Amino acid sequence: MKVVVIGGTGLIGSKVVAKLGEHGHEAVAAAPNTGVNTLTGEGLPEVLKGASVVIDVSNSPSFEDKAVMEFFRTATTNLLNAEADAGVTHHVALSVVGTERLQESGYMRAKQAQEELIKASGIPYSIVHATQFFEFMKSIADGATDGDTVRLAPVDIQPIHSDDVAAAVSRTAVGEPLNGLLEVAGPDAFQLDELIRGVLAAKDDPRTVVADAHARYFGAELQLNSLLPGPGALLGETRFTDWLARQG
Template identity: 60%
Template sequence: MKIVIIGGTGQIGSKVVARLSEQGHEAVAASPRTGVNTLTGEGLREVLVGADVVVDVTNAPDWEDQASLDFFTTSTRNQLAAEVELGVKHHVALSVVGSREMPGSGYMRAKVAQEDLIVASGVRYSILHATQFFEFVPWIADASKGEDGKVHVSPAHFQPIAADDVADFVTRVAVGEPVGAVEIAGPDRLGLDEAVRMAVPDADVVSDPAVGYFGADVDDTTLTAGENAWLGEQRFADWVGVALRG
């Protein structure tokens, strides 16, 4: 099976390429590094010739509201148009748990726009709504640092997932039948503030419900998955232990 991974040289994409290749599939990494630009269309049609499945695990390089919207809508439209033309059977995309519950975030509005384009395209699809990755927590801490030097984060519940588990789920879906929309998450629910304290023990963390999550209001359900979610195996505390040991 030929599977083209858009964003195949990135954090998740490279793992998916490796897993698919180990299973004997023709896994093609497509990104600007490999001569494929989904914004301009350069190399896109050529790489999709003969593809059975397209997996999109790209992320916007700029999280500013309009920039992220332009990225996700332009890239997705170009992919889907080429897929329809070439008869690609399955489009797989990675999105975010709670994207529709966080309209205050321009990035989340952009992800919703991406999802809507996929659903309306006529291409059979799987959209994996993932919670935030373990590896993203230190970045959250850095981005949440105030002028007082303290890290201001919400105590809302959080259910992070390991990047390796994300890659496993994406790989499973890519080689199977389309599943529509599915949530994937880690096995542990904890406060976002608690997660930051665990991952960045030197941070001076202030638990502040008013700060929300990157411009969006959140509660204990926004950043956690529903009861039918697929759960990864790696536990957050185990990952932290390994990460802190360096």
Template identity: 60%
Template sequence: MKIVVIGGTGLIGSKVVRRLEAHGHQAIAAAPNTGVNSLTGEGLDEAMAGASVVVDLSNSPSFEDNAVLEFFRTSTTNLLEAEKKAGVGHHVALSIVGTERSPQIGYFRAKVAQEELIQTSGIPFSLVHATQFYEFVKAIADSSEVDGAVRIQPVNFQPIAGDDVADAVAKTAAGEPLNKRIDVAGPELSRMDEFFRKALADLGDPREVITDPEATYYGAVVAEDALVPIDEVTLGRIHYADWEKQ
């Protein structure tokens, strides 16, 4: 089966491509550096010719509120139009657990807009909602630093390894359309401040982690369970402590 992976050279996309190829599929890594650009439409018709499935792992180069919203609206519209022309029968997109619960975060609002376009497109679809990736722990800590200390909210947090996300996306892409979303999360639920305190200590990062109920996550204060699944969820197999040792 031919499966086009938009963003197929990125962190998750490259892992998804390898998994699909290992199971005998023709996986096309589609990205600007391979001549396929979902934002401009370049190369989309050629890439999708004969494709059965499109996996959308694209991401905006800017997280500014208006820019990220425009990116996902334009990119997703271009993809869906090209898929209709090519007769693609399954659109898979990776999104974030809790997007609809934190509309104060511009990136989350943009992902909600993306999902609405997919759900109303008429193309059979599957949405994979994942929690935050282990791979971004250091970046989140850096963005949360104030005067040399890392300020983190004491809310629930359940991050996941990129490999577990790729497993879920590849499995979904190779299956029948779900026409709904599924949630995937890491195997351990913790408090976000406690998680970062231990994670930074394990990394040898000397910065103090301060528990701050008013600290922001991607620019906004979030609710207690905003970042974790509250319904049925598939848990990853990789614990953070094991991932950290890799």
């Protein structure tokens, strides 16, 4: 089976390409640095020729509200049109747990727009909603930093390792289209401010973490369960504490 992975040279995409290859599939990494650009359409007809499945794990280079919306609308429209022309029979996209609940965030509004385009395309699809990756904890801290203070809402979070995300995306891609959502999360839940406090301590980062119920998370105010998956989510195997201990 030929599977084209849009964003196939990034953190998740490179792991997906490797996992599919290990199982005998022809996995093609598609990204601007391989001559495929979903924003311009460059290289799409060529790379999609003979593909059964397309996995989109690409991300916007800018998180500014207007830019991120433009990226996901344009790139997704170009990709879906090219897939229709090529006869692709399964479109898989990686999105974020809680997208529909976090619409104060420009990034989440853009991801919601992406999902709506996929659902309306007529191409059989599967959307994988993942919680935040272990590897993004520093970015969460940085986004909430003012001077030496990190302000975070004391809400629950259930982060997941990138390997477990890639495994879930890969399994979904070679299965029958869900025409719906699959949620994936890590095995353990934490309180966000406490989790980041522990991450910074492990890195000898001197910033102070302050719990603030009204602290914004990439532009959105959070409720206790805003970042959590619902019942029936697929849980990854890697525990955050084990992963953090290996980071050195």
